[in-house]
Amino acid sequence: xxxxxxxxxxxxxxxxxxxxxxxxxxxxxxxxxxxxxxxxxxxxxxxxxxxxxxxxxxxxxxxxxxxxxxxxxxxxxxxxxxxxxxxxxxxxxxxxxxxxxxxxxxxxxxxxxxxxxxxxxxxxxxxxxxxxxxxxxxxxxxxxxxxxxxxxxxxxxxxxxxxxxxxxxxxxxxxxxxxxxxxxxxxxxxxxxxxxxxxxxxxxxxxxxxxxxxxxxxxxxxxxxxxxxxxxxxxxxxxxxxxxxxxxxxxxxxxxxxxxxxx
Numbered sequence: 001x002x003x004x005x006x007x008x009x010x011x012x013x014x015x016x017x018x019x020x021x022x023x024x025x026x027x028x029x030x031x032x033x034x035x036x037x038x039x040x041x042x043x044x045x046x047x048x049x050x051x052x053x054x055x056x057x058x059x060x061x062x063x064x065x066x067x068x069x070x071x072x073x074x075x076x077x078x079x080x081x082x083x084x085x086x087x088x089x090x091x092x093x094x095x096x097x098x099x100x101x102x103x104x105x106x107x108x109x110x111x112x113x114x115x116x117x118x119x120x121x122x123x124x125x126x127x128x129x130x131x132x133x134x135x136x137x138x139x140x141x142x143x144x145x146x147x148x149x150x151x152x153x154x155x156x157x158x159x160x161x162x163x164x165x166x167x168x169x170x171x172x173x174x175x176x177x178x179x180x181x182x183x184x185x186x187x188x189x190x191x192x193x194x195x196x197x198x199x200x201x202x203x204x205x206x207x208x209x210x211x212x213x214x215x216x217x218x219x220x221x222x223x224x225x226x227x228x229x230x231x232x233x234x235x236x237x238x239x240x241x242x243x244x245x246x247x248x249x250x251x252x253x254x255x256x257x258x259x260x261x262x263x
Contacts, residue, residue: 008070010132016060020243021134021142027250028130032123034254038261040115045261046122052253053125060133067125067132074124078117085109136160141237162211169210173203 011017016024031052038045057067090108097103131139140157144150177199 008128008131009135010060010062010066012061012133014059014061014133015246016056016133019133019246020237020239021138022145022237022239023243023247024130024134025139025142025146026247027254028126030251030254031126034258035119035123035126037258038115038119041111042115042261044263045257046115046118048257048260049122050125052250052257053122053129056126056129060129062129062132067128070128071121071125074120075117078120081113081116084113084116088112138237145237162214165214166207166211169207170203173206177203 031049035049038049053067085105086103086109088106088109090106092104093107093110094105095102134142136157140153143153
């Protein structure tokens with residue numbers, strides 16, 4: 001499986017790419033927190049926050065629409081808050097019958113739901129911006145410098161590293177199943193649905209066993225090579241004046257967005 005199946009880093013020679021990863025992690029985290037703290041219906045502030053995201057994408061030399069296209073993945077998850085439309089009290093905007101009941105959408109619920117969708121959409125764009133401009137090892141080292149729990153960092157690092165391995169194992173298992181389920185052209189191979197379910201269950205079991213055995217071998221090999229609970233990188237991770245200036249400027253802009261949202 002090609003590395004781009006999971007790795008979304010975009011190689012560029014921009015100001016953002018050359019920033020210390022700690023600066024980008026802190027800015028992204030503060031932006032998401034500030035986004036959550038914005039009042040419902042603060043449309044001007046939401047527009048200003050989106051402007052900051054677009055500015056970050058432009059400074060990173062990302063293709064036009066790069067962040068927007070990939071951020072739509074969050075929209076289905078925001079449907080979890082759809083009940084707010086019907087439960088919050090307020091002035092009725094839309095009323096329609098549903099079986100023996102009458103459903104009413106209030107203006108307060110509509111504003112709250114729209115605000116949740118916009119907050120989620122902007123936050124996922126900020127996260128995509130971070131992963132597109134920061135290599136994964138640098139991102140993990142930035143979290144370590146920021147005193148994130150080492151065990152959590154190690155778990156995330158190994159999970160990311162071996163997603164590629166598990167994907168390759170799953171691809172080989174699927175290819176083997178297809179090779180053993182041949183059929184004449186125009187006919188479906190592989191037997192009944194029950195047969196397919198049994199084969200899928202067997203594949204999952206094999207994948208689990210292979211992963212467990214591999215994890216033991218890899219961990220023992222790492223201990224033999226001096227692993228002490230942290231991964232190393234060639235990036236020196238030194239905060240320069242440029243990083244501090246960008247950090248102060250970004251925090252100032254985020255504060256201004258908060259002020260706009262409360263005017």
